[in-house]
Amino acid sequence: MQKFLFDCFIFSLLFSIFYCILIIAIPGFLGVPTRYYTAESSNLGYSLQEVPSHTKIDILFLGSSHAYRGFDPRIFSEFGLSSLNLGSSAQTPLQTEALLRTYLKEIKPKIIIYEVSPIIFSLDGLESSVDLIWNSRLSFPILEMAFRTRSVHAINAIICSLIYKFLKPYDSNKNQLANGMEYISGGYVQTNGSSYIEIDYPDETLYFRPEQWDAFERTILLINQQGIELKIVQSPIVDSLYHARDYNSRFDTKISKVGFYTNFNKHLKLNKNIDFLDSEHLTSKGVQVFNRNLINHLNLKREVEKIIDLRK
Amino acid sequence: MLFTSSIFLVFSVLFFLIYWVFSRFSLLCQNGWLLIGSYIFYGWTNWMLLFILVAVSSVNFLCGRRIINKSKIVKPILFFGILFNVGTLVYFKYANFFIESFRDIFGPSHLENLSTAKLIIPLGISYYTFRNISYLLDISREKYKPVKNWLVYYNYVSFFPSLLAGPIDRANNFVPQLILPRKFDKEGIKNGLRQFLWGLFKKIVIADNCAIVTDAIFDSSNAQSGSSILVGLFIYTLQIYADFSGYSDMAIGTARMLGFNLVKNFNFPLYSKSIPEFWRKWHISLTSWLSEYIFTPLNIAFRNLGRLGIVLAIVINFTICGIWHGANTNYIVFGFVHGLFFIPSVLKFPRLQDFLTRRYEFVNDLLGFLATFLTVMFTFAIFKAKSITIAIDYYLLLFSRSIWTVPTFSSGKTHVAMVLLLCISLLVFEWYQRNREHGLTIHTLPKHRAWRWVIYSAILFTICFLMPRSNSPFIYTNF
Numbered sequence: 011m012q013k014f015l016f017d018c019f020i021f022s023l024l025f026s027i028f029y030c031i032l033i034i035a036i037p038g039f040l041g042v043p044t045r046y047y048t049a050e051s052s053n054l055g056y057s058l059q060e061v062p063s064h065t066k067i068d069i070l071f072l073g074s075s076h077a078y079r080g081f082d083p084r085i086f087s088e089f090g091l092s093s094l095n096l097g098s099s100a101q102t103p104l105q106t107e108a109l110l111r112t113y114l115k116e117i118k119p120k121i122i123i124y125e126v127s128p129i130i131f132s133l134d135g136l137e138s139s140v141d142l143i144w145n146s147r148l149s150f151p152i153l154e155m156a157f158r159t160r161s162v163h164a165i166n167a168i169i170c171s172l173i174y175k176f177l178k179p180y181d182s183n184k185n186q187l188a189n190g191m192e193y194i195s196g197g198y199v200q201t202n203g204s205s206y207i208e209i210d211y212p213d214e215t216l217y218f219r220p221e222q223w224d225a226f227e228r229t230i231l232l233i234n235q236q237g238i239e240l241k242i243v244q245s246p247i248v249d250s251l252y253h254a255r256d257y258n259s260r261f262d263t264k265i266s267k268v269g270f271y272t273n274f275n276k277h278l279k280l281n282k283n284i285d286f287l288d289s290e291h292l293t294s295k296g297v298q299v300f301n302r303n304l305i306n307h308l309n310l311k312r313e314v315e316k317i318i319d320l321r322k
Numbered sequence: 323m324l325f326t327s328s329i330f331l332v333f334s335v336l337f338f339l340i341y342w343v344f345s346r347f348s349l350l351c352q353n354g355w356l357l358i359g360s361y362i363f364y365g366w367t368n369w370m371l372l373f374i375l376v377a378v379s380s381v382n383f384l385c386g387r388r389i390i391n392k393s394k395i396v397k398p399i400l401f402f403g404i405l406f407n408v409g410t411l412v413y414f415k416y417a418n419f420f421i422e423s424f425r426d427i428f429g430p431s432h433l434e435n436l437s438t439a440k441l442i443i444p445l446g447i448s449y450y451t452f453r454n455i456s457y458l459l460d461i462s463r464e465k466y467k468p469v470k471n472w473l474v475y476y477n478y479v480s481f482f483p484s485l486l487a488g489p490i491d492r493a494n495n496f497v498p499q500l501i502l503p504r505k506f507d508k509e510g511i512k513n514g515l516r517q518f519l520w521g522l523f524k525k526i527v528i529a530d531n532c533a534i535v536t537d538a539i540f541d542s543s544n545a546q547s548g549s550s551i552l553v554g555l556f557i558y559t560l561q562i563y564a565d566f567s568g569y570s571d572m573a574i575g576t577a578r579m580l581g582f583n584l585v586k587n588f589n590f591p592l593y594s595k596s597i598p599e600f601w602r603k604w605h606i607s608l609t610s611w612l613s614e615y616i617f618t619p620l621n622i623a624f625r626n627l628g629r630l631g632i633v634l635a636i637v638i639n640f641t642i643c644g645i646w647h648g649a650n651t652n653y654i655v656f657g658f659v660h661g662l663f664f665i666p667s668v669l670k671f672p673r674l675q676d677f678l679t680r681r682y683e684f685v686n687d688l689l690g691f692l693a694t695f696l697t698v699m700f701t702f703a704i705f706k707a708k709s710i711t712i713a714i715d716y717y718l719l720l721f722s723r724s725i726w727t728v729p730t731f732s733s734g735k736t737h738v739a740m741v742l743l744l745c746i747s748l749l750v751f752e753w754y755q756r757n758r759e760h761g762l763t764i765h766t767l768p769k770h771r772a773w774r775w776v777i778y779s780a781i782l783f784t785i786c787f788l789m790p791r792s793n794s795p796f797i798y799t800n801f
Contacts, residue, residue, distance in 0.1 A: 011342060014508050021775055028779045029786070136791060160328060162786045 054098040055145035057197035066118050068314045069093040073125030074101045076245040083196030085301040095197025102135035103225035111151035120317045121239045132217045140167045206286035216257035242271040248289045323366040325572045349503045353473045360482035371444045379479040382454040386468040403458040411451045419649030446486040457493045474500045483576035487569050487798040489587040489607035504581025514578025520762035521571025524564040532561030533794040538733040548725030559699045560745040566798045590756040595690030597663040637661035656704045
């Protein structure tokens with residue numbers, strides 16, 4: 011038995027080396043599965059570089075593309091509020107949790123605005139995991155997230171990124187954003203494009219992945235434990251898409267139970283022809299309207315002052 | 323817990339280490355740990371299902387103990403045992419189907435008080451029920467003696483490698499292996515690992531990648547052309563084969579690593595030259611079970627009817643085989659149709675056959691293989707469709723003019739091309755292996771260990787590299 015176990019150990023060791031070599035060589039050689047193994051057109055690399063210069067800020071934004079394309083720090087600074095946007099493409103609660111566990115103590119924000127779109131609870135989070143693995147510093151929470159994603163591709167991305175970064179420091183400045191997108195300091199991505207064209211949306215049903223909901227609850231707990239004020243929001247989307255979802259009230263009820271939650275689809279009426287680029291993302295004009303409304307509605311200026319007074 | 327889940331990897335390493343350490347102590351330790359492991363494996367996703375498994379094992383064990391005394395109560399006990407097993411299966415698996423079918427036929431106002439229950443179908447119930455029934459029937463026929471040790475019997479019913487999707491092992495093959503201590507056999511374990519690896523490859527690389535293509539084609543079949551459906555059916559045939567035979571290889575391989583030999587469940591059926599041959603090689607443990615406990619008694623009962631009796635027995639046997647797959651009209655039709663395909667072999671024409679075999683053996687074989695493959699492939703449309711109406715739609719598309727158009731695929735041409743290449747590679751590779759025990763037998767591998775390790779590493783790497791984002795569950799664990 012000992013001989014057999016020894017053989018297994020040697021095989022595992024050799025296979026690990028063989029695997030690491032191939033995982034690096036094959037994707038580059040075939041040029042096919044870059045979607046799984048490298049971060050493409052990511053804004054997260056840029057925004058994470060801004061972390062050291064954005065400590066003790068007033069507001070930290072988290073969430074998916076609704077966040078990084080929907081909260082413009084320039085508008086918040088007009089109200090005297092400093093902020094950083096760490097939203098990333100298809101960011102699911104698993105990645106939000108890993109991000110916070112890695113960077114929260116460094117950033118120390120007064121308020122966190124966490125954008126939740128129902129769809130993020132139904133995603134496996136692979137794209138966003140790969141994005142985070144490549145652009146974040148490697149930490150235990152990131153490794154844990156890769157394993158929680160339950161995908162071999164997330165592990166492959168870890169191996170790839172580790173070896174690549176070891177061979178040559180990874181430069182996230184080389185990340186190319188998609189055409190028409192411009193990175194604005196503070197983590198906002200401004201998108202230029204034609205306006206929204208109305209289409210018919212099929213009815214949608216809601217599916218919560220248990221691992222995503224668990225990660226969401228752990229994230230909320232972590233924020234509460236750090237004594238940070240949390241505002242959960244849902245960004246406005248096009249009315250026709252919003253009403254194609256038969257689960258809006260159920261979703262609102264479920265999220266409201268976890269923390270302070272505002273659904274801006276109910277509070278804000280936007281013009282679909284002017285304020286929307288597509289069914290889910292706002293134009294710069296739409297962002298202006300939404301952000302100003304959010305600052306007033308949530309009384310953010312007052313909230314920040316209250317926190318400062320309390321801390322004094 | 324499924325063989326392809328990451329938790330199984332952790333479970334198996336821990337389980338095997340402890341199992342082989344226990345093997346040094348006593349048989350009791352070995353069997354005790356095996357039963358604990360089987361229950362952890364089974365109850366991992368829903369521990370409530372364990373109660374059903376334990377209850378079913380207990381009732382059958384007690385019935386078996388009663389059958390040992392050749393008293394007058396043997397027949398009632400046997401009757402009760404079979405009724406209990408069939409009743410449990412029908413209740414959990416078919417109750418809703420019968421209520422819905424009754425309402426469909428006689429109108430929704432009928433059976434108003436009987437609402438369809440929200441039942442969870444216990445995983446593997448079809449497999450362990452058949453194991454229990456064969457045990458009771460065999461001991462009543464005095465084929466072997468009832469099991470005296472409850473630990474042995476409970477292990478026979480719930481042996482984790484074959485619990486969820488077979489093979490359906492009989493007690494005469496499996497119980498003797500449980501009453502003797504298993505000894506650590508390095509070569510047996512290595513062979514088991516190889517078979518497991520081959521099964522894993524078939525499931526993850528072939529079946530799961532095929533599933534992406536077939537789901538895209540068949541979920542939106544209205545928007546598809548006949549040619550897309552044809553390609554979809556070819557891929558689905560390989561998917562279902564790779565999925566189920568992959569599971570069987572993993573189950574048999576795992577059992578080998580524990581020192582057990584399970585019955586072979588697949589014998590390269592896709593190269594069969596006739597439908598009867600196909601069924602002798604496809605899901606062997608089920609077809610042999612049905613042959614012994616359904617077909618043979620029916621054939622005896624209908625012996626006065628001559629060939630018609632044989633045909634009737636076969637058709638009934640295959641209809642039951644269809645019903646076994648699940649509570650769905652499609653499966654019944656699938657089984658019935660396959661039963662009908664046996665008719666030519668019963669009403670055979672010896673002279674014509676002799677002539678073809680002697681004169682044109684190769685052509686005869688080739689035609690037989692093509693005809694069988696195409697027949698099986700076309701009938702899998704019934705198996706894949708969610709209802710008979712949808713299956714008819716598939717056939718209408720297949721026999722429409724759109725069969726001559728260039729197929730289009732929503733899952734991407736590159737992916738479909740890769741999947742087709744994988745399917746054809748599997749067919750070619752297994753053709754060369756068709757006389758071997760499994761796809762990765764030692765005889766076909768290089769003699770030098772280093773080269774063998776390179777091959778294992780390449781297979782493992784391909785599994786990790788071509789693994790789709792989401793694993794599809796095993797098709798046959800639903801049955």
